[in-house]
Amino acid sequence: MKTVLLIEDDTVLRENTAELLELSNYSVLTAANGKLGVEMANTHLPDIIVCDIMMPILDGYGVLEELSKNSITKFIPFIFLSAKTERQDVRKGMDLGADDYITKPFSEDEIISAIESRIAKAAILKEERESYQTTANPQDNEDELRTLNDLKNFFDDNGTVFNYKKNAIIYKEGQNSNFIYLILKGVVKCFKYDEEGKELTTALHKEDDIFGYTSFTQNIAYKESATTMQDVEMVGISKSELKDVLDKNHKISLEIIQLLSDGITGVKDQLLQMAYSSVRRKTAATILRFAEKINSKPEDPIRISRSDLASVAGIATETLIRTMSDFKKQGIIEMEGRTIKVIDLRKLQDIH
Numbered sequence: 001m002k003t004v005l006l007i008e009d010d011t012v013l014r015e016n017t018a019e020l021l022e023l024s025n026y027s028v029l030t031a032a033n034g035k036l037g038v039e040m041a042n043t044h045l046p047d048i049i050v051c052d053i054m055m056p057i058l059d060g061y062g063v064l065e066e067l068s069k070n071s072i073t074k075f076i077p078f079i080f081l082s083a084k085t086e087r088q089d090v091r092k093g094m095d096l097g098a099d100d101y102i103t104k105p106f107s108e109d110e111i112i113s114a115i116e117s118r119i120a121k122a123a124i125l126k127e128e129r130e131s132y133q134t135t136a137n138p139q140d141n142e143d144e145l146r147t148l149n150d151l152k153n154f155f156d157d158n159g160t161v162f163n164y165k166k167n168a169i170i171y172k173e174g175q176n177s178n179f180i181y182l183i184l185k186g187v188v189k190c191f192k193y194d195e196e197g198k199e200l201t202t203a204l205h206k207e208d209d210i211f212g213y214t215s216f217t218q219n220i221a222y223k224e225s226a227t228t229m230q231d232v233e234m235v236g237i238s239k240s241e242l243k244d245v246l247d248k249n250h251k252i253s254l255e256i257i258q259l260l261s262d263g264i265t266g267v268k269d270q271l272l273q274m275a276y277s278s279v280r281r282k283t284a285a286t287i288l289r290f291a292e293k294i295n296s297k298p299e300d301p302i303r304i305s306r307s308d309l310a311s312v313a314g315i316a317t318e319t320l321i322r323t324m325s326d327f328k329k330q331g332i333i334e335m336e337g338r339t340i341k342v343i344d345l346r347k348l349q350d351i352h
Contacts, residue, residue: 001025001026001027002026002027002047002048002119003026003027003028003029003044003046003047003048004021004026004027004028004029004046004047004048004049004050004115005028005029005030005031005037005040005041005044005046005048005049005050006018006021006028006029006030006031006050006051007030007031007033007034007036007037007049007050007051007052007055007060007063008030008031008032008050008051008052008055008081009032009033009052009055009056010052011032013104014030014032015030017050017111018030020108020111021111021112021115024108024112026115029044029046033055033056033057033058034051034055034057034058034059034060034062034063035057035058037049037051037058037063038058038063038066038067041063041067041073041076042070042072042073045072045073045076046076047076047077047119047122048076048077048078048079048115048118048119048122049063049067049076049077049078049079050079050081050102050111050115051063051064051078051079051080051081052080052081052082053080053081053082053083054083060080060081061092061096064078064096064097064098065096068096068097074097075122075125075126076122077099077100077118077119077121077122078097078098078099079098079099079100079101079102079114079115079118080098080100080101080102081101081102081104081106082101082102082103082104083103083104094156094184099118099121099122100114100117100118102114125149147252147255148252148255150249150252151210151245151252151255152182152208152210154237154245155182155210155235155236155237156182156184156235158237158241159182159235159236159237160179160235160236160237161233161234161235162181162232162233162234162235162236163231163232163233164186164228164231164232164234165228165231166228166229166230166231167227167228167229168227168228168232169225169226169227170188170212170226170227170228170232171212171222171225171226172222172225173192173193173221173222173223173224173225174221174222175221175222176221176222177212177213177214177220177221177222177239178238178239179212179236179237179238179239180210180211180212180213180236180237180238180239180242181210181211181212181234181235181236182208182209182210182234182235182236183205183206183207183208183209183210183211183232183233183234184207184233184234184235185207185231185232185233185234186206186207186228186229186230186231186232186233186234187204187205187206187228187229187230187232187293187294188204188205188206188209188211188226188227188228188229188232188234189201189203189204189205189226189227189228189229189308190202190203190204190205190211190224190225190226191224191225191226191227191311192223192224192225198311199307199311200311200314201308201311201312202224203224204229204289204290204293204312205293206293206294211226212226212236213239229294229304229308230294279315279319279320279323280323280326280351281351282313282314282315283309283313283315283320283323283324283327284327284348284349284351285313286309286312286313287309287333287340287342287348288348288349289312290302290304290308290309290312291342300341301339301340301341302339302340302341303338303339303340304338304340305338306320306321306324309324324340327348330344330347331343331344332344332347332348332351333348
């Protein structure tokens with residue numbers, strides 16, 4: 001059973017949240033202020049810490065700073081609780097090293113999902129650290145970047161923060177490509193226009209994806225445009241800075257090559273689907289693709305425009321609408337406005 005340390009000065013919220021977590025099979029420790037929370041973290045070494053920002057005696061920032069100084073507690077996943085009026089302060093917490101934040105009031109699904117994902121990520125990173133410690137050459141540079149996760153951490157620690165509202169333009173085709181981006185939250189769509197002005201979606205990027213690279217060495221303009229499909233938070237580093245990182249960290253180069261190879265493979269698969277697949281297969285594959293990018297579960301409802309679906313599938317919007325209406329009649333999906341919900345995932349996968 002995983003242990004959660006909940007640091008919250010509001011008695012009612014603390015008790016209610018603790019009860020919710022216990023019902024979800026977590027062992028819960030509680031602290032009414034930051035000073036007590038630091039003591040309990042050092043004593044009990046919980047699997048994850050959920051901490052309010054504004055508290056007496058020692059606030060959430062102070063808690064995170066204290067725990068970050070300790071080699072034993074600095075790797076414990078840390079989630080901030082913040083009121084809506086404190087959203088401008090969330091970035092400060094992320095800069096200090098917090099893994100995530102949850103806005104009050106929050107739902108049961110929000111806090112459980114955040115805890116589960118951060119515990120899982122911490123377990124993966126721990127395995128990587130332990131694996132490296134058993135195989136690393138003692139003469140290696142301790143600061144060298146070796147994995148894609150190291151590079152993403154470099155983005156997060158050194159990058160410029162960008163926040164965009166839904167449907168905002170990040171960059172347009174032909175503009176100078178100064179930055180390469182890592183998405184912290186949200187979904188980004190990359191697209192091009194053909195000679196007739198028809199939009200073709202070239203890629204969908206979600207949280208933890210790196211995008212925006214046209215060349216790592218030359219000053220080449222963007223070959224596509226990028227827009228947000230949800231509110232997006234991301235960090236960007238300049239191409240020159242990334243080039244310096246690659247020059248000094250040769251082990252990460254293979255990871256970059258693999259990233260580029262995966263991107264090329266995805267584009268090839270999309271082109272083959274557009275060229276040879278039936279309309280039904282294209283539509284089914286596109287719905288599943290959007291569901292994968294936007295939601296953790298394909299059967300969860302997604303909100304997406306018909307034109308976006310059609311541009312990814314490479315078919316006319318009218319054709320897509322007719323096909324989706326057919327799927328609806330067969331009980332495969334439900335549609336209400338811009339919302340699509342997969343009812344029979346197996347049938348949709350069989351079509352795909």
